[in-house]
Amino acid sequence: ExxxxxxxxxxxxxxxxxxxxxxxxISNHLYFYWYRQILGQKVEFLVSFYxxxxxEKSEIFDDQFSVERPDGSNFTLKIRSTKLEDSAMxxxxxxxxxxxxxxxxFGPGTRLTVL
Amino acid sequence: xxxxEEDPQALSIQEGENATMNCSYKTSINNLQWYRQNSGxxxxxxxxxxxxxxEKHSGRLRVTLDTSKKSSSLLIxxxxxxxxxxxxxxxxxxxxxxxxxxxxxxxxxxxx
Numbered sequence: 001e002x003x004x005x006x007x008x009x010x011x012x013x014x015x016x017x018x019x020x021x022x023x024x025x026i027s028n029h030l031y032f033y034w035y036r037q038i039l040g041q042k043v044e045f046l047v048s049f050y051x052x053x054x055x056e057k058s059e060i061f062d063d064q065f066s067v068e069r070p071d072g073s074n075f076t077l078k079i080r081s082t083k084l085e086d087s088a089m090x091x092x093x094x095x096x097x098x099x100x101x102x103x104x105x106f107g108p109g110t111r112l113t114v115l
Numbered sequence: 116x117x118x119x120e121e122d123p124q125a126l127s128i129q130e131g132e133n134a135t136m137n138c139s140y141k142t143s144i145n146n147l148q149w150y151r152q153n154s155g156x157x158x159x160x161x162x163x164x165x166x167x168x169x170e171k172h173s174g175r176l177r178v179t180l181d182t183s184k185k186s187s188s189l190l191i192x193x194x195x196x197x198x199x200x201x202x203x204x205x206x207x208x209x210x211x212x213x214x215x216x217x218x219x220x221x222x223x224x225x226x227x
Contacts, residue, residue, distance in 0.1 A: 031213065033214070033215075035215075035217075041219075042217050042218065042219050042220070043158070043203065043205070043215075043217040044217070045214040045215065045216065048213065048214055055213075056214055058214075089155075091157065091158060093158075095213070101145055101146045101163065101165050101207065102163075103148060103160050103163045104148065104160070104205075104213075104215060105160055106150070106157055106158040106159075106160070107157060108156065108157035109156070109157045109158075111155075
């Protein structure tokens with residue numbers, strides 16, 4: 001069964017460093033998302049991406065964040081200068097089509113720890 | 116209450132019993148999705164129910180949606196120890212915007 005994959009599973013970085021989290025969405029999916037979950041809190045939407053551009057972003061997704069689809073398979077989230085409060089589990093998700101209701105399938109997550 | 120708020124916050128049952136979890140939301144929705152998360156792991160999609168649907172089944176899962184009350188319930192029948200996890204409802208808004216808004220989740224413990 002196709003699934004969303006994410007690498008790395010755990011990333012430890014120093015405050016102020018740049019990190020890139022990688023995702024491979026399900027191959028025939030067209031809509032991509034990043035969410036995050038701070039320990040013990042709700043899953044929060046960060047950004048959605050469709051047709052090679054951002055469709056929507058939340059207030060969390062400020063200038064320190066960017067997304068890219070560098071090739072036909074990868075979808076990345078970059079945090080330019082990490083802060084302590086960026087420590088969280090980051091989930092990538094994908095869905096088939098945005099114009100009709102479809103399920104969003106999530107990857108296993110990358111746990112980001114900022115020291 | 117916040118969009119996609121579940122209750123109870125924690126539920127402990129004996130294996131074989133049924134587990135019912137509720138979710139309430141405030142704004143109009145296009146769909147509502149339930150997810151399971153094992154401790155520290157990813158989100159597993161369980162079931163999606165559209166705003167024009169009232170009930171859906173998938174194996175031991177039964178989901179209902181009452182748009183007039185802005186609420187949904189997830190029933191797990193004949194629970195197993197392996198069902199122990201956190202369960203989240205997530206709402207998808209109307210219109211082209213398809214982000215999901217998650218609740219805080221329900222921690223289900225199934226005692227063997």
